[in-house]
Amino acid sequence: MIDKLVEDGTPLAFEYKNAKRAFEAESQFIRNSNRFPLTARGEINTFSIFTELSINSINESGVLGLVVPTGILTYENHKDLVSVIMENNRLISVVGFENEDFIFSDVANVVRFCLISIGGMKRKNDFTEAIFNLRAIPEKGKIPFYRINYEQIELINQESKTFPTIKSPKDHEIITNIYSRIPIFINIDYIDKGWNGSVNVMFNMASNSNLFSVNRKEGSISLYEAKFFHMYDHRYGSYGFEDLKGKGGRGLPYTPAEKYADPNFAVLPRYWIDKFEVDKYKPDYDKSWFLVSRKFGRSVDERTYISTIIPKSGVGDNAQIIILSERYSAIAYSYILANSNTFVVDYVMRQKLGAATINYYMIRQLPFIPKSFYNTSLIEFIAPRVLELTYMAHDLSGFAADLGYAGQPFTWNDERRFWLRAELDALYFILYGIARDDVAYIMDTFPIVRRKDEAAHGGVYRTKEAILSVFDELERLGLERLGEYGSRVEGGEVAGGWRPEG
Numbered sequence: 001m002i003d004k005l006v007e008d009g010t011p012l013a014f015e016y017k018n019a020k021r022a023f024e025a026e027s028q029f030i031r032n033s034n035r036f037p038l039t040a041r042g043e044i045n046t047f048s049i050f051t052e053l054s055i056n057s058i059n060e061s062g063v064l065g066l067v068v069p070t071g072i073l074t075y076e077n078h079k080d081l082v083s084v085i086m087e088n089n090r091l092i093s094v095v096g097f098e099n100e101d102f103i104f105s106d107v108a109n110v111v112r113f114c115l116i117s118i119g120g121m122k123r124k125n126d127f128t129e130a131i132f133n134l135r136a137i138p139e140k141g142k143i144p145f146y147r148i149n150y151e152q153i154e155l156i157n158q159e160s161k162t163f164p165t166i167k168s169p170k171d172h173e174i175i176t177n178i179y180s181r182i183p184i185f186i187n188i189d190y191i192d193k194g195w196n197g198s199v200n201v202m203f204n205m206a207s208n209s210n211l212f213s214v215n216r217k218e219g220s221i222s223l224y225e226a227k228f229f230h231m232y233d234h235r236y237g238s239y240g241f242e243d244l245k246g247k248g249g250r251g252l253p254y255t256p257a258e259k260y261a262d263p264n265f266a267v268l269p270r271y272w273i274d275k276f277e278v279d280k281y282k283p284d285y286d287k288s289w290f291l292v293s294r295k296f297g298r299s300v301d302e303r304t305y306i307s308t309i310i311p312k313s314g315v316g317d318n319a320q321i322i323i324l325s326e327r328y329s330a331i332a333y334s335y336i337l338a339n340s341n342t343f344v345v346d347y348v349m350r351q352k353l354g355a356a357t358i359n360y361y362m363i364r365q366l367p368f369i370p371k372s373f374y375n376t377s378l379i380e381f382i383a384p385r386v387l388e389l390t391y392m393a394h395d396l397s398g399f400a401a402d403l404g405y406a407g408q409p410f411t412w413n414d415e416r417r418f419w420l421r422a423e424l425d426a427l428y429f430i431l432y433g434i435a436r437d438d439v440a441y442i443m444d445t446f447p448i449v450r451r452k453d454e455a456a457h458g459g460v461y462r463t464k465e466a467i468l469s470v471f472d473e474l475e476r477l478g479l480e481r482l483g484e485y486g487s488r489v490e491g492g493e494v495a496g497g498w499r500p501e502g
Helices: 002-008 011-032 046-055 076-087 150-156 169-181 275-281 330-340 343-350 360-364 376-390 394-403 414-431 436-443 447-456 462-477 479-484
Strands: 063-069 091-098 112-119 128-134 146-148 197-200 220-224 272-274 289-294 307-311 319-324
Touching: 046 063, 046 076, 076 150, 146 169, 150 169, 169 343, 169 436, 197 360, 220 275, 272 275, 289 330, 289 394, 307 330, 307 394, 319 330, 319 360, 330 376, 330 394, 330 414, 343 414, 343 436, 376 394, 376 414, 376 479, 414 462, 436 462, 447 462, 462 479
Parallel strands: 091 128
Antiparallel strands: 063 112, 091 112, 128 146, 197 319, 220 272, 289 307, 289 319
């Protein structure tokens, strides 16, 4: 199109060329002038350049106040800036806001911004006073700050060294205690403490679009997108339901109950891709399925970090693929999936998001129960629940077979699934060493889950009550007697009585 405009000699073509040249010249100056050594890298944002320039202009005894997007402290490509101001004890305070109530009326409600106060080189602070996710400007002297230092940032975000978006002093206490006990998920420097694996993106929905087709051809397979799946559900949304409407009258409609009841139902994608392109992606990966998570989620959503198993497919960049070292079996993936979909991990993720994007380094830095924790009793508790929650259709028979299960898919039953998930959540709260009062507090930080429960169950926050009741019973038994626990799941044994071998 641009070439055609140039050929026609239209003024718009010359305006475009001039604008492009100006952009490229500015980019060259910013990257190569050495004026912005901390922020002139990766995707450059003007607010980051402005912030670095402002910091360099502070009198050594002065103080600077800025209103900038929260990403100035939370984006990985700003970690050097965060390190400099935190290691030198110059960040005095951070007050983070959501724009849900339109403090800035002309700015979208999803935008987050913060007020940061930074001192000159002679103004040293032993800690930073911080708070995030405020929706209104608080009265003077009534900001519920917590105190955080760079050592704690390194504990919580060991790889990126970026600022967590912790919301309150209570949250700061819980998060710090979790990270003092539990290692991060993937730590390339200390593989023996965590898991050996990677977080990956397969196909960019824009730059790889030439590989996609709206028509199914011989040798092509589905291109999975994040909107097709949810927690333990690889058939959450699908094209082909023209008579149904999605949430708010837009987007993909939810899968109807009669389709969930059909083990032969599979998602109809928007695009197809040649299987050859998928096999090229990870040629040494020999499984017929992927463990995936959504790349986008907000801390104000019903749930934020969402994972499941999908059939091996093309995967768009709005989802990320977790691949463990080849020495790990499907059983190990079942631990990771169970761990990923817990309220405790979701709670931690919500304390890290500075925007709606869940970047790969955030997943790597989540606190995950290490492989050394998983003994026979834990395996026999977790794997059958993950199997029944996940294996609802024939297109995941490969995952079931890799776990060692040779039976038919399980029937979708909301009540059974509710208790299976509640039992997994209760167990993981115990594995994380969370006290009962803190379990109750964490559950209260999911207001949409609560609101839906209370509307459906006569004012009772059923999910919280169920998890606490199982938590109490597991605490009474102790992990050494986990095998004595009698499941609350009605209508037959968990996974039909199946147990993993070995």
